[in-house]
Amino acid sequence: MTGTEGGRREAPAPPSFHTMWADLLPIGRHADTGGYRRYAWTAADADCRAWFQAQAESRGLTYELDRNGNQWAWYGDPEAGDAVVTGSHLDSVPDGGAFDGPLGVVSSFAALDTLRARGAAPDRPLAIVNFGDEEGARFGLACVGSRLAAGQLTAEQAHALRDADGVTLAQAMERAGYDPEAIGPDPERLARIGAFVELHVEQGRALDRTGHAVGVASAIWPHGRWRFDFRGEANHAGTTRIEDRRDPMLTYAATVLAAREKAARAGALATFGKVGVEPNGVNAIASLVRGWLDSRAADEHTLATVVGEIERAAAGQAARDGVEVSVTRESFTPVVEFEHGLRDKLAALLGTDGAPVPVLPTGAGHDAGILSASVPTAMLFVRNPTGVSHSPAESAAEDDCVAGVTALADVLEGLACR
Structure with a gap:
């Protein structure tokens, strides 16, 4: 006006x-x-x-x-x-x-x-x-x-x-x-x-x-973001026997469930909210699954404990699945x-x-x-x-x-x- x-x-x-x-x-x-x-x-x-x-x-x-x-x-x-x-x-x-x-x-x-x-x-x-x-x-x-x-x-x-x-x-x-x-x-x-x-x-x-x-x-x-790289072997979904597979998707899925369990037990938060898959084909076993973990807790000790437990769960499952896993911390805020x-x-x-x-x-x-x-x-x-x-x-x-x-x-x- x-x-x-x-x-x-x-x-x-x-x-x-x-x-x-x-x-x-x-x-x-x-x-x-x-x-x-x-x-x-x-x-x-x-x-x-x-x-x-x-x-x-x-x-x-x-x-x-x-x-x-x-x-x-x-x-x-x-x-x-x-x-x-x-x-x-x-x-x-x-x-x-x-x-x-x-x-x-x-x-x-x-x-x-x-x-x-x-x-x-x-x-x-x-x-x-x-x-x-x-x-x-x-x-x-x-x-x-x-x-x-x-x-x-x-x-x-x-x-x-x-x-x-x-x-x-x-x-x-x-x-x-x-x-x-x-x-x-x-x-x-x-x-x-x-x-x-x-x-x-x-x-x-x-x-x-x-x-x-x-x-x-x-x-x-305190909170941070961690990138989990699960590397297996690309192969044909219709011809590769279950026992011959090195499927990183299985390891990733088990890690997602482990993250929920570890966080709930500690009163913390852990979320895999972003994922990338290669070669990302419906009829292909993945060669790489890359997942990003967001985790938060009331104190830094609890956060470190939860993330460490998730990493160990991923490594244990990877060994059983014939998959390699590496973890990179991309950010952290105290x-x-x-x-x-x-x-x-x-x-x-x-x-x-x-x-x-x-x-x-x-x-x-x-x-x-x-x-x-x-x-x-x-x-x-x-x-x-x-x-x-x-x-x-x-x-x-x-x-x-x-x-x-x-x-x-x-x-x-x-x-x-x-």
Whole structure:
């Protein structure tokens, strides 16, 4: 809405939460599955990035693209230091849901609008960030943008990442118009940040069971990804006797079952969610089955124990099947205990009648967890009534999303208006 008063033209109102959400919703959505395929450095990713830049510019914010492809929108002087930063990511897992990542980015712009509407006068700079390639759906490593910035992934390691078609991360960045030679640690930028708060839809039902719409994260479980290569002998499915077979598919299947058993016994999580088969023919015994294990636990000792037991189960079954197996750890993130002072301050800020909001752990990794080694970080969760995530069924009620925006605005005001 625009108008004039005394010859002065009013600036148009920024897009509302609902308008932003509606504009972002169609980007990268697959017509058949209803899920999202917003992979790093693709056309859908470019559209998401254009959306972010447009939101920054429509609010008169200072827009920046850092050396690693992460996007920043600044309210206040970017160079002043001690900034309060919020945001999340816009990419997705294959056929993921609408809320994982984007809810945090949309809510960040809406929370800043709320602060400005309140007439709040921050004495610390505020920034909103969209970290690139958080899910790792294309190149197999999660949180690439934040890992690079924090120095937890070297430029050499990043350049070696490849997608399923053999395209390197560097090639993908270059094709998208970015300079892959510029990537690397960004300590100067991180030094400007006094606190980072990420809002995210909860990926489970722990918060829903408390009856609260918004909660605070206490910690992120340690987690990692391991690649299991099972090598046997390709042969004809219709002519090779059972006793003559060296079938890696059998070993893989037994390992999947073993992973479920070992994890359940330890109170941990273990999932084989991705598999590749060669030669991948209906009437052919496979020569290679490659499976990726995602495993998480409440502590690093339990995680190491569970993964070790799965590896031993795979080796034992491989010996019985005449198959070779090798295991490669592709990524690992240690336990993250969010900065207690910041965490407790958020819980108190959002509490009512002297009672803080729920504080609960999560098994999901986030950019906030990566940054926690460099800057004080915290997370807010918005209730997910189904607990479903990484799926088109992922959801959050409209009232809860609005409550999340209000909570994030309260947090930003409490931190930035001293």
